[in-house]
Amino acid sequence: AQSVAQPEDQVNVAEGNPLTVKCTYSVSGNPYLFWYVQYPNRGLQFLLKYITGDNLVKGSYGFEAEFNKSQTSFHLKKPSALVSDSALYFCAVRDMRLAAGNNRKLIWGLGTSLAVNP
C-alpha cells in the first residue's frame, strides 16, 4: 500500500536555528514527492517537489528537501527558521499506479505543525 508518514505532530524551533520536518514514504514504484505549507486560515501552498534528478531540491521561501531513496525519506529543511515559518506542513506522494485517473491522486501525510519561537 502507498503511504506517507510524518512522525512528528509538532516541531518547535527557535528563530534563527535550522529546522527539519520529517517525511517518510512507501510506494510501489518511483515516487513523486511534494511539500505543501498551510498558514493559519489559508489554503495550501506548494513549496517544492522531487520528480527525478538531484536529490537536493530547493523550493520557495528558502526551504529545501533531500530525497533519500535508501531511507525512503524526503525531509524538509531550512537553514535559519523565521517566526513567519510557523504553519502546518504536509508531505504528499503521487500514486503512480497506472489505473485510469489514479496518477492524479496525492497521498497525504497527517501534517506537522511547526512553531518557531522568537
Next chain:
Amino acid sequence: DTEVTQTPKHLVMGMTNKKSLKCEQHMGHRAMYWYKQKAKKPPELMFVYSYEKLSINESVPSRFSPECPNSSLLNLHLHALQPEDSALYLCASSQESVSGNTIYFGEGSWLTVV
C-alpha cells in the same frame, strides 16, 4: 499568491438551503479538483475533472454536485447538507500530464452548515 480563485471565502447555510461554491483558474490547466479539509487534517479528495469531464468521484454523497462549465471554471453545488459537512473546501488545478504535475490550491471556501 495563488492563481486559483475561490468564491465565496465564507458561507453559512442551513440544512435545507441550496448554495454553490465557485472556482476559477487562468493557468491553462486541464485538471481541476475539489478537496474537503477539516481543521488540522490533510485535505480529502472529492472530485477530479480532466478536460472538463468528471474522472474521479471519491464516493462523495449526492448532496455535493460538481460541475465544470469550461476549462477554467469549477463549481460545487450544495444541497441538503449536514452539520458534519462544515469544513474548508479547496479547489485546485494542475496540468494534465503523466509526469509529476504540481497541484495548485486556492485559498478555500469556509463552509458552515447550521
